[in-house]
Amino acid sequence: MGFSITTYIDQVNRAAAYLQAHLGPLPDTAIQLGTGLGAFADHIETEQVIAYRDIPGFPRATVPSHRGSLIVGTVNGRRLVVLSGRFHYYEGYSTKEVTFPIRVLQMLGLQRLIITNAAGGLNPAFIPGSIMIIRDHLNFLGENPLRGPNVEAWGPRFPDFSQAYQPRLIELALAGAESCGLKDLITTGVYVCIPGPSLEPPAETRWLRTCGADAVGMSSVPEVIVAHHGGIEVLGLSAVSNVNDPDDFQPLSLGAIIEEAAAIAPKLERLVIDIITRLHPPA
């Protein structure tokens, strides 16, 4: 079956109507939790939780263990939406499916999106266990979620991407890192999204670095494209779980990546809480 934009618009609107009916007005800030950051949910004073599978039109999880939920709650007195669990291109979803939750949140008035992920460092100056604030990206998926008919009500046909990552939010994150004592672990850089699921061999690692990337991962860029298209401010944070040297390439396992990302998680959580606190006066 081919893709139909009319059906897609209808699905987005139905999901938005469902969430509005069940949750009422949503907070204007959301965070999407990436690999290893699931424990952030423990910091939330939960008001409401909805399983992705209960939201009409949300993509179906391909793996039974990959449960996802949308949480509304407060962190340090600030209300926000938490997207706990994301859909990845490598799972077989199209980028339209991957970005469906973002489009739905746009319909519900989302103003700001914090996206987190785990990434492999390409910049030789990076160290495992550090955090990269995403300054810009390379979309190497070979697919763009905006391809096809443009929905003018959602955003322009040819959106400007000179500043997809909001400079004010980058400054806020840098200030937050300083006050959290993470100054030595924070960097800014360019994130490249590859399709995966195979990890990059040394030759691709070398090539991605020459393309200008500082870190590589398999997520987030489709969501950033849709959010920016929809006028939502974006902050991207990568937990640098490993650093890949093409001239001395070490074997990588997903288990090790998840373990390292989980080790960074408490620092990233502190930083995110600090950023959210700076963003909003108490609710």
Ligand code: HPA
């Ligand atoms: N490559 C791709 N994705 C990743 C990596 C990596 O080295 N580390 C964490 N996510």
